[in-house]
Amino acid sequence: MEDSSSSMGQNGGQMGSQAASSSNNKQNEDSQQKDYSVPGILHFIQHEWARFELERSQWEVDRAELQARIAFLQGERKGQENLKNDLVRRIKMLEYALKQERAKFHKHKYGTELQQGDMNPPVMDDSGESQLDPDQSYLPVGNSTWKDGRKLLRQYLQEIGYTDRIIDVRSTRVRALLGLNNNHPDQEESYNGGPVNGNESIKRVSETQGRRTPAKKPQPGSLSEAMMLDTEAAVMANLDFLSNTDVDMDDDEDMSDDGEMDHSVEMEDEVKPNKKEGEDVDALALEVFNELNRLSEVEKKPETKNAAGPPDWDKTQVPKRPIGISDEDNIDAALGLGELAQLTVNNDAESTYDIASSKEAFRKTWNAKYTLRSHFDGVRALGFHPTEPVLITASEDHTLKLWNLQKTVPAKKSASLDVEPLYTFRMHSGPVLSLAISGTGEHCYSGGLDGLINCWNIPNSNIDPYDLFEPDVLNTTLHGHSDAVWGLSVLNSKQQLVSCSSDGTVKLWSPHSKVQLLNTFTSEQDGIPSSVDFIRDEPNKVVASFASSHCVIFDTETGKPVLRLESTSQDSVNLSAKKIYKIVCHPTLSLTITAHEDRHIRFWDNHTGKMVHSMVAHLDAVTSLAVDPNGLYLLSGSHDCSIRLWHLDNKTCVQEITAHRKKFDESILDVAFHPSRPYIASAGADALAKVFV
Amino acid sequence: MKMAEGATILRRNRPGTKAKDFCRWPDEPFEEMDSTLAVQQYIQQLIRRDPSNIDLILRIPDSHDEGVWKYEHLRQFCMELNGLAVRLQGECHPETCTQMTATEQWIFLCAAHKTPKECPAIDYTRHTLDGAACLLNSNKYFPSRVSIKESSVAKLGSVCRRVYRIFSHAYFHHRQIFDEFETETCLCKRFTHFVTKYNLMSKDNLIVPILEEDSASGESEA
Numbered sequence: 001m002e003d004s005s006s007s008m009g010q011n012g013g014q015m016g017s018q019a020a021s022s023s024n025n026k027q028n029e030d031s032q033q034k035d036y037s038v039p040g041i042l043h044f045i046q047h048e049w050a051r052f053e054l055e056r057s058q059w060e061v062d063r064a065e066l067q068a069r070i071a072f073l074q075g076e077r078k079g080q081e082n083l084k085n086d087l088v089r090r091i092k093m094l095e096y097a098l099k100q101e102r103a104k105f106h107k108h109k110y111g112t113e114l115q116q117g118d119m120n121p122p123v124m125d126d127s128g129e130s131q132l133d134p135d136q137s138y139l140p141v142g143n144s145t146w147k148d149g150r151k152l153l154r155q156y157l158q159e160i161g162y163t164d165r166i167i168d169v170r171s172t173r174v175r176a177l178l179g180l181n182n183n184h185p186d187q188e189e190s191y192n193g194g195p196v197n198g199n200e201s202i203k204r205v206s207e208t209q210g211r212r213t214p215a216k217k218p219q220p221g222s223l224s225e226a227m228m229l230d231t232e233a234a235v236m237a238n239l240d241f242l243s244n245t246d247v248d249m250d251d252d253e254d255m256s257d258d259g260e261m262d263h264s265v266e267m268e269d270e271v272k273p274n275k276k277e278g279e280d281v282d283a284l285a286l287e288v289f290n291e292l293n294r295l296s297e298v299e300k301k302p303e304t305k306n307a308a309g310p311p312d313w314d315k316t317q318v319p320k321r322p323i324g325i326s327d328e329d330n331i332d333a334a335l336g337l338g339e340l341a342q343l344t345v346n347n348d349a350e351s352t353y354d355i356a357s358s359k360e361a362f363r364k365t366w367n368a369k370y371t372l373r374s375h376f377d378g379v380r381a382l383g384f385h386p387t388e389p390v391l392i393t394a395s396e397d398h399t400l401k402l403w404n405l406q407k408t409v410p411a412k413k414s415a416s417l418d419v420e421p422l423y424t425f426r427m428h429s430g431p432v433l434s435l436a437i438s439g440t441g442e443h444c445y446s447g448g449l450d451g452l453i454n455c456w457n458i459p460n461s462n463i464d465p466y467d468l469f470e471p472d473v474l475n476t477t478l479h480g481h482s483d484a485v486w487g488l489s490v491l492n493s494k495q496q497l498v499s500c501s502s503d504g505t506v507k508l509w510s511p512h513s514k515v516q517l518l519n520t521f522t523s524e525q526d527g528i529p530s531s532v533d534f535i536r537d538e539p540n541k542v543v544a545s546f547a548s549s550h551c552v553i554f555d556t557e558t559g560k561p562v563l564r565l566e567s568t569s570q571d572s573v574n575l576s577a578k579k580i581y582k583i584v585c586h587p588t589l590s591l592t593i594t595a596h597e598d599r600h601i602r603f604w605d606n607h608t609g610k611m612v613h614s615m616v617a618h619l620d621a622v623t624s625l626a627v628d629p630n631g632l633y634l635l636s637g638s639h640d641c642s643i644r645l646w647h648l649d650n651k652t653c654v655q656e657i658t659a660h661r662k663k664f665d666e667s668i669l670d671v672a673f674h675p676s677r678p679y680i681a682s683a684g685a686d687a688l689a690k691v692f693v
Numbered sequence: 694m695k696m697a698e699g700a701t702i703l704r705r706n707r708p709g710t711k712a713k714d715f716c717r718w719p720d721e722p723f724e725e726m727d728s729t730l731a732v733q734q735y736i737q738q739l740i741r742r743d744p745s746n747i748d749l750i751l752r753i754p755d756s757h758d759e760g761v762w763k764y765e766h767l768r769q770f771c772m773e774l775n776g777l778a779v780r781l782q783g784e785c786h787p788e789t790c791t792q793m794t795a796t797e798q799w800i801f802l803c804a805a806h807k808t809p810k811e812c813p814a815i816d817y818t819r820h821t822l823d824g825a826a827c828l829l830n831s832n833k834y835f836p837s838r839v840s841i842k843e844s845s846v847a848k849l850g851s852v853c854r855r856v857y858r859i860f861s862h863a864y865f866h867h868r869q870i871f872d873e874f875e876t877e878t879c880l881c882k883r884f885t886h887f888v889t890k891y892n893l894m895s896k897d898n899l900i901v902p903i904l905e906e907d908s909a910s911g912e913s914e915a
Binding site: 371373374375376377397398399420421424426427428429430431433449450451465466468469471483484486487502528529530531547579580581582597621639661662663664665666685686687 | 703704705706707708709710711712715718721728729730733734768769771772775776778779780782787803805806812813815816819820822823824826827829830831832
């Protein structure tokens, strides 16, 4: 009623009060109260009404905006709760892992169980649920319940032009939630420099697994940051209503990806950091999807793995190696499942293993800890630094690499590597076959298929892997052999080196003096030497094994053979089948140990030349031997893919670990003890080296 | 020496093996290789038999996974490039080759650092090979050598592009080394065929005129 009359009046008023309105306007302020003309009133009412209408519509708009905002925030909150639950769950898992590690460490160190409050797995009773829950809830919720709401919301947001800000809001929220203030440079740095994903940090935790917790400090930062990236990617992937704007973002990153780069290579490299980031985000998104699958697989996979088992390993199942099996399989499973799986699965394994081993009488059991991957072909030899947790590997890919086990290098390309090599020694023009490290840790010597022995100054174990080239890392090269150098050994007290080559000679060197070649030994009747070592308790003697399957002890001063180590006639039925792969001398006793193709390890008395013990040690050729620095244990490696630890007193096998895979018919090529720290290592034809602690 | 008891052939390099006998054992058919490293074994076996028979070396066995095939080939390339790097070390010094260049057109920046640097050519070479070794052995991108994710296969292209610059630098600045190495290994030719066959690099970037030479059947004359 009001409306119609006023609208009528409006027309009339406008027509009729044309003149009056002009005067009205002039004296509007002061004369308004006096001039109550009908057209004036009508006009006023109409004016007011229009004003209210306008305001109302504005409120309407505001309200819609706010409602959209509320809906968005609610959705976001829900998402964040899920994120938080997920993170809490992970933190619990990590805490639990840390506790397990500490307990283990404590037990190893003090031999007693460590009491540290609740050692129960944090969420074990409902772990299955809690592992799956948070992640699952992304999908159903994201896909069904909220879908309509989001569609609507997206329309709202796009109308308002809100989209750009939301991205910022969203990411800052996620960051705020995690207590991080990080902006793009940080992200970039974390990719290029700092460790990116959880596995890396976990390694660090377990390294500093003592009772102190300072190691925790750096860890949460990087870990949660990585997780933040993960989860952010998850949010990105799941909240598909943002896809439009995401495309904008991705475009920025894609810009720097291949397409453009191929135009101009110069430019490509300049924008490389961006590119990597782009790649990484993509990878992360993918990873998160995978992770969802993995999480559900984690529970099942280990069992199936254990049951099926890679065919190579099945046949090597021998008593006394429960630890070896479970651990190895787990690692394999973990390799397939990625770092997250490794995290959970390994802990499970360790907890069960702890219980088992506490009942075992063994003093110490070794577990695979580091896998050194960076060689392209079989690792022929390895050796430890005398004091530091550093080792050097020599490979058929023509290089040697230096690794620092305590320095997990800022992972450039991938963070799930345990250790990255610090330095690559390049000078051999063929496979590197043998390696020896001096007792001072200053030099190492490598012998190659090219017949050269290179003497290297070992670079500092804290160098930047991408430093400038220092030509003086190569100290000197020993020329003299005309064929492949298969064996090297160092005598620290005299700074001497002994080498054997397929040219049929054994040579004694003094690498750092003027006259390098001191003496040459041969044994015409025995042919080509295969391995060589100094006799430790008589430093003027070396012992070499030959193609004839006999060993000869030479006097280094006279150069003459002193004694032959020959097996008795009834034992020497088929000499070619007994070929010796490796010869080592006991550090304190007058004992020489040989590894044979016929699966035997044989022990010899250096004074009498008689064989004192012989045993079948492996299922295939024994390829490598190492005696621990105290002379109590012997480590052997074999082409049957396993390494075995032997008690030298009673010659019993203490532990067996399946360590490497086969390439052609070769598997394990070398083993080593650390001279002063509890590390052992194995080198394999599968291009890997493994370190056990 | 190579033959153990009976008819079984054990393909092993025992200590004492002479350099000329290294890995010289009867070929094993690809179908009979049951190892996880079968593809690497097979590729190396072909190369050892005749490094110049590029077509055969690059011919993928029937119904084999192409990602793994490309990956293993690239590993082999990076490994053999060590040989070129060793030769370059003797001649390519930071004082003479202060930058990684091929033609005058571009200076390549070394991507191994947080901010790409103008590394001297020899460092660029070393860093690129080291970086490739890390990437190709990365547990994250290449956890298995039996099957490879599609997203990781995509990374092979950028590795190819970077390591190719080692060839191009050697070709344009250390021609004698390049020619000696190429005569011995045919590596650049194989690499060029490889990236062309699997479309891992654009033709514009293949600046070493090795395929043209091929048709002109001259190795050392450009």
